[in-house]
Structures are given as structure tokens and as C-alpha cells.
Amino acid sequence: MKLAYYPGCVSLSTGKEMDLSTRAVSAALGIELEELEDWNCCGATHVSNELVATGLCARNMAQTDLPIMTSCSICYSNLRTAAKQMEDPDVKARVNAVLTKKYSGANIRHALDVILEVLEKNQDLLVVPLKELKVAPYYGCLLTRPRGVDSPEFPTILEKLIKNLQAEPIDFRLKTFCCGGPIFMPQQKAAEDIAFKILSEAKKAGAEVIVTVCPLCHFMLDAKQKALEQKRGEKIGIPVLYVTQLVGIALGLGPEELGLNMNSVSPMPMMEKVYERIIE
Amino acid sequence: MPDFDADRKFKQDVLRMAGPEVQTCIQCGTCSASCPTAHLMNPSIRKLIKYCLEGRKEEALKNDTIWLCTSCLLCTVRCPRGIRPKSVVAALKDIAEREGIKSKDAAYEQIFQKQIREYGRISELPLTGEFLLVFPQAAVQSMQMGLEMAPRGKISLEIEKIKPAGREEVKRIIEELGGE
Numbered sequence: 380m381k382l383a384y385y386p387g388c389v390s391l392s393t394g395k396e397m398d399l400s401t402r403a404v405s406a407a408l409g410i411e412l413e414e415l416e417d418w419n420c421c422g423a424t425h426v427s428n429e430l431v432a433t434g435l436c437a438r439n440m441a442q443t444d445l446p447i448m449t450s451c452s453i454c455y456s457n458l459r460t461a462a463k464q465m466e467d468p469d470v471k472a473r474v475n476a477v478l479t480k481k482y483s484g485a486n487i488r489h490a491l492d493v494i495l496e497v498l499e500k501n502q503d504l505l506v507v508p509l510k511e512l513k514v515a516p517y518y519g520c521l522l523t524r525p526r527g528v529d530s531p532e533f534p535t536i537l538e539k540l541i542k543n544l545q546a547e548p549i550d551f552r553l554k555t556f557c558c559g560g561p562i563f564m565p566q567q568k569a570a571e572d573i574a575f576k577i578l579s580e581a582k583k584a585g586a587e588v589i590v591t592v593c594p595l596c597h598f599m600l601d602a603k604q605k606a607l608e609q610k611r612g613e614k615i616g617i618p619v620l621y622v623t624q625l626v627g628i629a630l631g632l633g634p635e636e637l638g639l640n641m642n643s644v645s646p647m648p649m650m651e652k653v654y655e656r657i658i659e
Numbered sequence: 660m661p662d663f664d665a666d667r668k669f670k671q672d673v674l675r676m677a678g679p680e681v682q683t684c685i686q687c688g689t690c691s692a693s694c695p696t697a698h699l700m701n702p703s704i705r706k707l708i709k710y711c712l713e714g715r716k717e718e719a720l721k722n723d724t725i726w727l728c729t730s731c732l733l734c735t736v737r738c739p740r741g742i743r744p745k746s747v748v749a750a751l752k753d754i755a756e757r758e759g760i761k762s763k764d765a766a767y768e769q770i771f772q773k774q775i776r777e778y779g780r781i782s783e784l785p786l787t788g789e790f791l792l793v794f795p796q797a798a799v800q801s802m803q804m805g806l807e808m809a810p811r812g813k814i815s816l817e818i819e820k821i822k823p824a825g826r827e828e829v830k831r832i833i834e835e836l837g838g839e
Contacts, residue, residue: 388780388781388782388783388819389783391780391782391815391819392782392783392784392808392813392814392815393783393808393813393814394813395812395813396813417779417821417822417825418821419775419779419780419821419825419829420774420775420779420780420781422775423771423781424729424730425767425768425771425772426771426772426775427749427750427752427753427756427768428676428749428753428836428837429676429746429749430836430837431832431833431836431837433836434832434833434836435775435829435832435833438825438828438829438832456732473836474832474836476835477828477831477832477835477836478828478832479824479828520729520730520731520732520733521731521732524731524732524733524735524736525732525735525736525743531732531733531736532736555733556695557695557729557731557733559695559696559729560729561729561730562696562726562727562728562729562764563800564767564787564790564797564800565726565763565764565766565767565790565794565797566696566726566727566764567797567800569696569699569727570729573695573696573729602804602807602808603804603807605807606800606803606804606807640811641811641812641813642811643807643811
């Protein structure tokens with residue numbers, strides 16, 4: 380399988396482990412990735428003018444004829460929304476008038492969806508079954524909204540993947556609750572309140588690890604976890620892995636290949652448990 | 660005296676940007692009930708839409724509601740009338756930016772968009788740095804996150820740029836498509 384890969388801006392800094400693990404897992408699963416030529420920012424959640432947002436995404440999508448894969452749910456949602464907007468002939472004409480390479484259509488896929496598809500056909504690649512590992516499936520918003528791989532109200536694709544790795548998805552009430560990430564800079568308190576609620580709920584539900592599909596969710600739950608614990612006086616201590624990192628562990632890839640040393644809350648104690656359970 | 664012409668134009672601008680279906684709002688409040696930051700909003704997102712439809716420009720623009728939207732799209736997914744409340748918020752942000760209404764939130768969006776316009780990509784460190792000049796109160800949080808990220812090699816000192824031809828194209832997208 381050959382796909383175009385759209386890493387997104389975060390992959391170059393605070394989401395490096397997302398990019399590393401995406402590339403490593405793709406290679407291990409025989410998915411060939413061709414990085415999108417000279418890609419630009421998708422606009423994230425900060426470009427208010429919808430036509431501009433569509434134009435920025437259309438420029439990316441016009442760079443290839445291959446299906447485009449991304450690991451970032453924000454990029455994913457924006458590209459899909461733009462593709463939908465470009466179905467309107469008037470929008471398409473206006474956008475194409477300013478593009479160098481013209482847009483003619485696109486197939487956008489999230490890494491989660493691609494990985495699950497390949498994994499289901501290649502169960503023999505799972506060399507480290509994540510037996511009994513209690514995983515909180517955290518979808519956040521933009522994987523499924525406004526339209527995506529699964530239901531925006533009751534998605535189950537993450538649970539399906541988690542079970543495929545022989546781990547146990549926990550019943551996680553806040554799995555589609557927003558992490559607050561997009562407003563964390565100017566509206567710090569509002570964002571932190573939301574993120575802490577999610578972490579606290581995951582702890583109550585008995586999660587050993589939280590799995591995310593978006594770098595902003597990851598930032599809010601992992602990078603901010605220690606600061607939030609200090610502020611609220613409540614210990615959380617739950618590692619937060621990108622879905623590609625969790626899959627990578629099950630494929631037997633090494634911590635460095637998956638950027639596990641880049642996570643704020645170390646997943647190493649959890650890894651030890653995983654290995655102990657296999658030996659038992 | 661209220662400026663009736665300006666208020667009518669305001670309503671038309673919102674409808675043009677967010678879609679004519681906004682007029683079909685039945686004020687059911689599903690949007691507000693779905694919103695993760697609803698408890699902090701005044702007016703609520705439901706009321707904000709009402710203000711737009713009544714052309715109450717001042718009341719619609721001068722509040723924190725649009726800046727508390729996390730773009731989670733739950734309102735948009737659930738609206739029984741097919742309205743995209745998040746697009747109403749986006750339209751209001753666009754109008755606020757054009758009219759030069761200043762706030763820390765507007766500044767953050769402007770810095771973000773300026774980076775895209777100039778470089779084609781976002782570099783998180785300069786983005787944060789520039790925002791701190793506008794809103795130094797974010798310094799504690801930024802330092803904390805910097806200390807978290809730096810030892811893990813997750814802070815890039817480089818300004819990410821796409822190729823010159825790409826930058827020209829991105830600039831054209833923003834200026835020509837955003838100028839309407």
C-alpha cells in the first residue's frame with residue numbers, strides 16, 4: 380500500500396513522537412509513505428475565514444493523486460472539510476483560480492483507520508500482545524467531526540483497534556469530550572479545567588494508559604499532566620500514548636523508534652507490566 | 660441611536676459566511692447543551708445566534724463567547740436544523756478581526772495566521788514568543804511547557820518555512836480568498 384503522508388506542523392516540534400511512531404509503524408506494516416511535497420499548515424483551529432481555510436487545505440491536497448494519510452485529527456478534519464467544500468463548483472472555481480496545482484479531488488485517511496485495516500489482515504505481526512492492558516480510548520473531537528471514520532456520538536473504532544492488540548478498552552465516559560487544547564494559550568483556565576476532568580475520569584475508570592489520536596489532545600493530557608497534578612493536588616500518573624505508539628509496542632518496535640522517551644509521563648512502568656504479563 | 664444599516668449589514672455578513680440556514684434556527688439550545696465551555700459563556704452560543712439574526716452587532720461581538728469556542732464541532736454535528744454554530748463563531752471572529760476589535764484571543768489568532776502567511780507553516784516557539792509580547796500573563800504556563808518539552812527534544816529553534824514559490828501561493832490564498 381502506498382500513501383501520501385501529511386505530517387502537519389506539530390510533527391516538527393511538540394508532536395515529534397507522533398511523527399516518528401507513524402513512520403515506524405507504517406514501515407513495519409508495509410505501508411509506503413511518500414511525504415506530501417512542500418506541504419503547508421492546514422490552518423488548525425485558528426483560521427476563521429472558511430474560504431481561506433479551504434484554500435490552504437486544497438493546496439496540500441492538490442500535491443498528489445495518492446490517498447493522503449495523516450496522524451493528526453485536526454489536519455484530518457480540516458482536509459476532509461475542505462474536500463467537502465470543494466464539491467461546491469463555485470468554491471472549487473474560486474479556490475482553483477489561486478492555486479498553482481489545481482485541485483481535482485482527494486481521499487483523506489487517518490492513520491488509525493489505515494493501520495487497523497492492515498493489522499486486521501496481518502495478525503501475525505503482533506509479536507507483543509498487550510494482554511490485560513486497560514486502555515482508555517480517547518477520541519477527542521476531530522477524528523469524527525464534522526464527519527470522519529466513525530460515528531461522532533458513539534465511535535468504536537479505537538476500541539476495535541485496542542481489542543485487536545489484545546488489550547482491554549475501558550468504558551470511558553468522556554471519550555469524545557473536548558480536551559480544551561485549541562484555547563489553552565489565551566484561555567488557560569478554561570482549557571485546563573476540561574483536560575483535568577478527562578484525566579481524573581480516566582483514573583477513576585481504572586485506565587493504565589490513555590490512547591490519543593491528536594497531538595493537541597496529547598499535549599493537554601500528557602505534557603500538561605504534571606502541571607495539572609501540582610495545581611489540583613491530585614496524582615494522576617497515567618501515560619498517554621499516540622495510537623501509533625501503542626500499536627508500535629504491540630508490533631515489537633523499540634522505544635526509540637516510537638519516541639517513547641519523548642512522552643512526559645513515562646510509559647516505561649506500563650511497558651514492564653506488559654512484558655510481565657506475557658511471561659506469566 | 661443604534662446604527663440600523665450597520666446592524667442589517669452585520670446580519671447579512673454573518674449569513675453569507677456561516678450559511679443561510681442560520682436563519683432557520685429554532686433556538687432549541689442543543690448547541691449550548693453540547694458545548695464543553697458553555698458554563699463559561701455569556702451569552703450562550705444559542706443566544707449569540709439570536710443576536711446575529713436580530714442584527715445586534717455590538718452584543719454579538721463584545722464578549723468572550725466566540726473566544727471560548729474550542730472548535731470541537733459537537734454543536735455542528737448535533738444541530739437539528741443543519742446549522743454550523745461553529746461557523747457562526749468563525750464569521751464573528753472574522754468580523755471582529757476586520758473591525759480591529761482587540762483582545763488577547765484575537766491577537767493569538769492573528770499571530771497564528773501571520774505565521775502561515777509568511778512561512779506557510781507554524782513554528783511553535785516563535786508563535787508562543789510573539790504571543791507573550793501581547794499577553795505576558797501566559798509566561799508561567801509557557802515556561803512550564805518549555806521546561807517539559809526542551810529536554811525531550813521537542814522544541815525546535817528553527818522557523819519552519821516552505822519553499823518560496825509555495826509561500827507566494829499561500830500568501831495568494833490568504834489575500835485573494837480572504838479579501839471578500
